[in-house]
Amino acid sequence: MKTQRASIRFEVEELRRRLQETEETLDAIRSGEVDALVVAGPEGERIFTLSGAEHPYRVMVESMNEGAISLALDGTILYCNGAFARMIDTPLDQVMGHKLGEFVDDDEVPALRDLIERGRSSAIRAEMSLVSTAGDVLPTQISLNPVEMDGAEVIGVVITDLSERRRKEQAQEAVRLRDEFLSIASHELRTPLSTLILHLGLLERLTHRSDPSRLEQNVRKAKGQADRMTELINRLLDVTRIASGRLELELAPHDLGEIVLGVVEQVSEEATKSRCEFRLQIDEGVITRCDRFRLEQAIVNVISNALKYAPDHPISITLERRGSDALLMVEDRGVGIDPDALGRIFNRFERASATPQSGGLGLGLYIAKEIVTQHGGSIRAERRRGGGSRFSIALPLVTERSE
Amino acid sequence: MRRAPNILLIEDDSDLADVIVEVLRTEGYRVAYARDGKAALELLKEQELPDLILLDLMMPNMNGWEFREAQMRDARIAKIPVVVLSATGERARPIDAALVLRKPVTLETLLRAAQEFTRTSK
Numbered sequence: 001m002k003t004q005r006a007s008i009r010f011e012v013e014e015l016r017r018r019l020q021e022t023e024e025t026l027d028a029i030r031s032g033e034v035d036a037l038v039v040a041g042p043e044g045e046r047i048f049t050l051s052g053a054e055h056p057y058r059v060m061v062e063s064m065n066e067g068a069i070s071l072a073l074d075g076t077i078l079y080c081n082g083a084f085a086r087m088i089d090t091p092l093d094q095v096m097g098h099k100l101g102e103f104v105d106d107d108e109v110p111a112l113r114d115l116i117e118r119g120r121s122s123a124i125r126a127e128m129s130l131v132s133t134a135g136d137v138l139p140t141q142i143s144l145n146p147v148e149m150d151g152a153e154v155i156g157v158v159i160t161d162l163s164e165r166r167r168k169e170q171a172q173e174a175v176r177l178r179d180e181f182l183s184i185a186s187h188e189l190r191t192p193l194s195t196l197i198l199h200l201g202l203l204e205r206l207t208h209r210s211d212p213s214r215l216e217q218n219v220r221k222a223k224g225q226a227d228r229m230t231e232l233i234n235r236l237l238d239v240t241r242i243a244s245g246r247l248e249l250e251l252a253p254h255d256l257g258e259i260v261l262g263v264v265e266q267v268s269e270e271a272t273k274s275r276c277e278f279r280l281q282i283d284e285g286v287i288t289r290c291d292r293f294r295l296e297q298a299i300v301n302v303i304s305n306a307l308k309y310a311p312d313h314p315i316s317i318t319l320e321r322r323g324s325d326a327l328l329m330v331e332d333r334g335v336g337i338d339p340d341a342l343g344r345i346f347n348r349f350e351r352a353s354a355t356p357q358s359g360g361l362g363l364g365l366y367i368a369k370e371i372v373t374q375h376g377g378s379i380r381a382e383r384r385r386g387g388g389s390r391f392s393i394a395l396p397l398v399t400e401r402s403e
Numbered sequence: 404m405r406r407a408p409n410i411l412l413i414e415d416d417s418d419l420a421d422v423i424v425e426v427l428r429t430e431g432y433r434v435a436y437a438r439d440g441k442a443a444l445e446l447l448k449e450q451e452l453p454d455l456i457l458l459d460l461m462m463p464n465m466n467g468w469e470f471r472e473a474q475m476r477d478a479r480i481a482k483i484p485v486v487v488l489s490a491t492g493e494r495a496r497p498i499d500a501a502l503v504l505r506k507p508v509t510l511e512t513l514l515r516a517a518q519e520f521t522r523t524s525k
């Protein structure tokens with residue numbers, strides 16, 4: 001019994017070893033390390049050579065994503081693969097026998113001539129724009145290698161499409177520029193804004209003395225606009241701060257109910273303007289560890305969002321314990337969120353819906369999400385049954401014992 | 404009679420400087436004004452030293468950081484409290500000052516700072 005098991009184990013090991021050997025041989029054939037192999041069979045050993053190697057290589061060249069060309073020294077395309085023909089969107093028979101220069105941006109033809117000249121003696125690489133017969137320009141990288149083919153001197157050319165990489169680089173650059181713009185914009189606005197605010201402060205004091213009430217009212221309105229500009233700047237700065245991971249939280253235990261009531265007080269003027277009434281249901285003693293200022297900001301953003309998108313309707317704000325979380329729900333009865341927009345509304349520069357009066361930068365919910373996430377919590381949005389939206393913020397509770 | 408506190412404002416934006424000077428004078432302060440750190444150091448060579456310096460950061464010729472370094476090296480003026488008015492984000496390098504106010508600054512904040520840092524110096 002024991003010996004039988006041992007021999008089975010031996011055979012399995014042997015089969016495993018042979019399998020591995022076979023895999024290694026296949027790899028070696030693929031990578032070109034092997035061009036002949038001896039196979040032991042029932043009729044004795046047989047030698048297989050890969051002299052018919054043209055077939056697998058052709059298959060490989062044809063299946064490449066890169067364009068492959070063999071080029072005569074005068075720039076004539078002797079052979080090219082399908083990928084190159086696709087890059088320039090031209091049928092194969094209109095490519096072979098033609099000059100490569102016909103498919104290169106006119107301005108770069110002299111550079112190509114120079115490359116071919118240098119490619120005769122050594123491998124060389126450069127960037128080059130291809131032009132299709134329809135006139136589309138494709139950024140590429142072109143590598144040239146001197147090759148000897150059937151005794152003749154030719155150049156092997158491999159062309160890589162760079163358009164995807166370019167698009168990515170452009171997108172990254174755009175993001176960097178935007179962040180830089182935001183940072184600069186906020187900086188540049190601060191000095192004139194300071195001036196404006198101080199002038200207004202002065203005016204307010206001066207008009208108070210002679211008491212022309214209309215003037216004072218106008219000054220007050222102007223001041224309100226200045227405050228709005230400040231708010232805008234702070235939001236833009238928050239976005240750059242968050243994007244570069246520099247949002248720092250000062251955590252301490254706070255009563256979440258108190259924070260919510262404070263926020264409701266803060267937005268009461270806004271609520272009056274939107275003709276919204278708050279329906280509050282706040283559990284007492286719901287404690288979380290949070291940065292009070294930042295969390296207030298997140299909640300203000302969510303409630304302001306409801307006020308903006310659901311005017312003339314009541315807004316329910318509920319705070320309760322759920323398991324080990326504090327759960328804050330803000331429900332409106334407004335236009336609601338398009339189902340396909342639900343996944344995007346927490347992104348930067350995204351707006352919940354495109355109602356005509358929906359202004360703003362589309363930053364509020366993004367900032368709210370980032371703040372909540374950094375608190376170890378989560379925020380979600382859903383369509384409310386019967387119309388409107390529900391935003392839920394879950395934050396880890398602090399139990400009395402853990403503090 | 405006690406003389407009114409004396410404030411030196413260092414700010415390159417003339418519009419902003421004008422209104423700050425006006426605000427402070429309206430409140431009874433005496434104000435001297437320099438448009439950059441270099442000009443401020445010249446002014447500080449004069450006999451009467453200010454009770455407080457209001458300092459902008461981003462300025463040509465000599466910026467706020469450079470001015471502050473020069474001030475600290477000169478024992479005669481090193482002790483004058485400095486309130487910074489900064490328009491830069493927090494990416495800017497920090498500066499050693501009695502108080503850093505971020506622009507935009509309201510009239511109330513400006514006056515509170517002026518009052519706070521000139522009260523004890525006389």
